[in-house]
Amino acid sequence: MYEFKEETRALVDLVRRIVSDHQAPLETRLLRGETLTLADYEPGREAARKAGLWGLRLPSELGGAHLSLVDQLAVIEENYKCLTPIQFGGEVPHAMFHLQGEQKSRYLVPLLTDVKRYCFALTEPSGGADPARAVSMHAKRDRGNWVLNGSKIWISSFEDADFVVVFARTAKEKSASGISTFAVEKSNPGLIARPVPMLGGWTTHQLSFENCRVDDLAAIGAEGTGFKSAQRQLSTARFEVGAQALGIAQRCYEMMVAHAKQRIVFDGALSDKQSVQAMIVDSWIEIQQHRLMTYACAQKADRGNDARVEASMIKMTCTEMVGRVIDRAIQTHGAAGCTYENPLAHWYDHGRMSRIYEGPTEVHKYHVLARRLLT
Template identity: 75%
Template sequence: MYEFKEETRALVDLVRRIVKDHQAPLETRILRGEKLTWADYEPGREAARKAGLWGLRLPPELSGTHLSLVDRLAIFEESFKCLAPIRFGGEVHHALFHLQGEQKARYLDPLLSDSKRYCFALTEPGGGSDPARAVSTYAKRDGGSWVINGSKSWVSFFDDADGVLVFARTAEEKCASGISIFAVEKGDPGLVARPVPMLGGFMTHQLTFESCRIDDVAFIGGEGAGFKVAQQQLSRARFEIGAEALGIAQRCYDMMVEHSKKRVVFESPLSEKQAVQSMIVDSWIEIQQHRLMLYTCAEKDDRGEDTRVEAGMIKMTGADMVDRIIDRAIQIHGAAGCTYESPLAHWYDLQRMARIYEGPNETHKYRMLARRLLA
């Protein structure tokens, strides 16, 4: 079993209080069938800001908390035990860390103050598992500006964003060094967005760029910087998916244990039935195994070691693990677990996508891990 250090436990306790005060009431509203907006999350965000949980991975010179990966994942794990997790602020994409001058004023400063938000557009209709060769969206310099043509699929959080960081090809050949980054604002001419609803009520967007013209200030990071930034972003997201899966799995486990003790069938509690005991024990073991792997790999990352393969492994095993545990929790709850008045049904829908986004599990298993093991 993995044990947190005292400082990490204190952060987890802090997040637990914020979730209880601000996020748990939002979960109740979701279970009543209400649709939440970004504004509904603001009290929890403000409480996190006042508690110093802002810019969790940013250095102090950017007004960040600069937490270790272990601490950040512990915070995410605790937050995601709630169906309405905290939406922490001060998050800045790697591409924007070192901006200067006009670019800093236009993009970095507003993100740090939370007056602007940008989403992330990498995947395209033609595929997303191999971004170095799958990116077809093309940006061409035209005088002092750039013209972008192409499309992006499954863009998350576009509704709540002011703009989008677009990964586009700036070289003719399809290779990693030919991908660059552009900041496109929602109001820029040539950007067309179509909402695409997903499982669990989650909303994504299809973005089309039809001779979308932007100025040179919106060219972020220099020629060919995009692929490295995308890899950094995806590795971070894969660790976070592992923590999210762990938090949800732990909550489902707690729910199944509590329900099994209360629910009486054939004159005895469910907790005395061997089949139920087996599901509960198997779930506990899987949670502890995943927790140990997640935080051991995070410690490795904090030491500066390369954890790209480990990030994919954590994403893959976490997505599989939480699927199994949600399914067991629903089975133990019976019909009560199948209603959207229970968080179990919501998680059942939402977590199905986790085996696909940020790289399908099969890609991580048969390409990344097999390639490493057979090298």
């Protein structure tokens, strides 16, 4: 079993208290069928900020917590044991860490002070698994401005965003070096959004950019460096998705054990049945194995090593694992696990989607891992 260092355990305890005080009541409300708004999450967000959990990966000189990757993942794992996790603030795209002057005041400072929020738009209808070649959206210079044309799809968090960090091709060649980063205000008349309903009541958006004109300050970072910055953000996100899966799996396992102990069937506790015992033991083993692997890979990244392949492995294996654990938990609960009055049904939707976003399982397995092993 993986054991955290003392300071990491203290951090996890801190998150657990905030979740218990602010997020657990939201989970109860959600399970009663209430619709939660962004404002409902603000008390937990503010409590986290006061506790120093602001900008988890942000450098300290920018006011962030500057946690190691291990500590970030420990915080996320604990947070996602709740169906309504804390929405941490101070999240900033990697491409904006070093903005200066007017760009800094326009984009970076509002994000750091929680005045504005952003969403990340990389995937296109042509496919998101191979963005270096799939990105066809283009940006061209025109009279001191940039004009963007193209579309993005499956974009999350657009509803709450003030601007979109979007990636467009600024060179003719279909290569990673031809992609640049732009910040587009949500109010830009050249940006048209269409909501796309998803599993579990989620909503993503398709974004159409039609002669969308932005000034030169909206170009973030050097021209042609967009894909490199996106890759860095995606690698971190893949580790985070793995940690989310660990937290959800652990909560499902605990629910499965508690239900099996108290549920009486055929004159005995459900936990006495070998088939149920097998599901519980299998789940426990899988969670421990994946936790060990996740934090070992995070430690490698914290030592400054390239961990992009490990990020793919963690994302792929943890999301596959959580699907199996959720399924066993629902099977143990029977019909009670199939209602949206139970967190398990919500996590079932989440778990299924997690095998696709941030790169489908098959892409990580056959494009990233197999290519690395066979070259």
